[in-house]
Amino acid sequence: MxxxxxxxxxxxxxxxxxxxxxxxxxxxxxxxxxxxxxxxxxxxxxxxxxxSHLGGIRVVGPNARGFLNTCFTNDLEKIGPGQAQYTLACTRMGGVIDDIIVYLVRDDHLFCVPNAANNADILQLLKSSAPAAIEVTNEHxxxxxxxxxxxxxxxxxxxxxxxxxxxxxxxxxxxxxxxxxxxxxxxxxxxxxxxxxxxxxxxxxxxxxxxxxxxxxxxxxxxxxxxxxxxxxMGYPLHGHELSLDIDPIEGQCSWAVGWNKPEFWGSEALKERKAQGVEQRIRALKSAGRGIPRPGMKVLNDAGEEIGFVTSGTFSPTLNVGIALAMVDVDVLPGSAVKVDIRGRQEPFSVEKPPLVEPQVRQK
Missing domain, CATH: 3.30.1360.120 (Probable tRNA modification gtpase trme; domain 1)
Known part of the structure; x- marks a missing residue:
């Protein structure tokens, strides 16, 4: 190792x-x-x-912004120099390889921050896709x-x-x-x-x-x-939990980070088809109505005890002083619904919530 x-x-x-x-x-x-x-x-x-474990990839060259815009999901034309954008790198089938922050320095100079474990994969994909005039450098x-x-x-x-x-x-x-x-x-x-x-x-x-x-x-x-x-x-996704090769941006509630009107990006054809057809499950937030602390992989059940999903992230909320979770559940399980989570054989009550579960201050002036 x-x-x-x-x-x-x-x-x-x-x-x-x-x-x-x-x-x-x-x-x-x-x-x-x-x-x-x-x-x-x-x-x-x-x-x-x-x-510091987070990745780092520099992309430099003529119209480097245009190149990255054909790779990642979000629309880089919506931001200007000195701005950052949350985006996704997807497979041809629409699964999420990683979620990434891209910093636009200039049209010909961008810096990407993937997750630590995925830096090498994103680096290789960009290098293999880049035109000869564009330099992709590992700065992890x-x-x-x-x-x-x-x-x-x-x-x-x-x-x-x-x-x-x-x-x-x-x-x-x-x-x-x-x-x-x-x-x-x-x-x-x-x-x-x-x-x-x-x-x-x-x-x-x-x-x-x-x-x-x-x-x-x-x-x-x-x-x-x-x-x-x-x-x-906050309901923010973590790659490998709320987004993965098996959980696409629509299921992961990250459709807002997809430039649906762009002609091309990795996985665009599959994702546009999935959007038109609809998905069977989506990520929702859960809040304990009792004392249960959910953990990833635990089953989510309806009132009849039928399995309707699973916990992707679960923890104790120090702010709310209760157990909370993000979970992949059937699309008809809407905020306001009551569900149960199987916690070591006990069916603990939870409410389905629309995240964030705590009022965010991130956009405060």
């Missing part, structure tokens, strides 16, 4: 007493104190996450990536002179601790926040500066355990 990759910030996490786990071939912090405490810090103040380990998330995130970055006056899904250049960084108004928590791309060799001083500047705001180092509970409350 290959040795796990380590973040450029690994020694900082060790010094903070982090517990580590494997994520996409990387050893990353799962938690420092507790998932619940770290989760609540993000909702109430500010948390800092190391997400070139940058450290740090997320500063929560209602006090502006105060932390502003104290360091970093830009915080740009809108959601936009990015700007800045300097922290003498290091040039890219400050992206993006995140995976539902809170207002930023994701920073930092040259890997300079990651330590930037992390230290953020921790020092955030001390007055109660900044809390957060692991990927809290990142998961935060995103589940």
């Amino acid at each position: 290959p040795e796990l990759r380590k973040s450029p910030l690994h020694s900082r996490h060790e010094a903070l007493g982090a517990k580590f786990a494997e994520f996409g071939g990387w050893s990353m912090p799962l938690q420092y104190t507790s998932v619940v405490a770290e989760h609540k810090a993000v909702r109430s103040a500010v948390g800092i996450f190391d997400v 380990t070139v940058y450290a990536k740090v997320a500063v998330q929560g209602p006090q995130s502006d105060e932390v970055l502003a104290a360091l002179g970093a830009p915080v006056d740009h809108d959601y899904m936009k990015f700007r250049s800045g300097t922290i601790a003498g290091v040039d960084v890219t400050v992206c108004r993006t995140g995976y928590t539902g809170e207002r926040g930023y994701e920073l791309m930092i040259p890997a060799e300079d990651a330590g001083p930037v992390w230290d500066a953020l921790m020092d500047a955030g001390a007055a705001e109660g900044i809390t180092p957060c692991g990927l355990g809290a990142r998961d509970t935060l995103r589940t409350e």
Whole structure:
């Protein structure tokens, strides 16, 4: 088994007493104190996450934007330089290879951030599809990536002179601790926040500066355990759970990230046919009406005890103080319905909800 990759910030996490786990071939912090405490810090103040395991692919060349627009689902013509876009890479049959954030620097210069485990696959697909004039470069380990998330995130970055006056899904250049960084108004928590791309060799001083500047705001180092509970409350998909080779964008409730009017993208023919025909199941949010904590793979049942779906992500919500889930269920199971989840032989009651389950602050001015 290959040795796990380590973040450029690994020694900082060790010094903070982090517990580590494997994520996409990387050893990353799962938690420092507790998932619940770290989760609540993000909702109430500010948390800092190391997400350096996320991928990085640079695409440069004449009309690189046009090339990527024939690959990924969303319509890159809808954004301009300095903006980012959530999109999907699909198979010819419409399954999801990965979900990706694409940063548009210029028409001839874009940066893609896939998930860690899928970076190599997306890189190979782009390289094999790109015209000769377009260069596709693997930059998975070139940058450290740090997320500063929560209602006090502006105060932390502003104290360091970093830009915080740009809108959601936009990015700007800045300097922290003498290091040039890219400050992206993006995140995976539902809170207002930023994701920073930092040259890997300079990651330590930037992390230290953020921790020092955030001390007055109660900044809390957060692991990927809290990142998961935060995103589940928002109903944000996780590849391999709500999106996969077997769960397409329509079933995964990501139709909004498909440019249906585009003439071409990977999987376009299959997805347009599926949209016309309709799907049998879709992802919905569930909230416990009792004490049950759902976990992935558990069966979702109707009142008659018949199986109508399965849990794709399940956890305890520190904000709502109940069990919550995302689940693939029959299309006629609508928000407001009552269902049950088979939790170790007990049929626990749940309500079907429309996500997000917690009011998001991510788009706040």
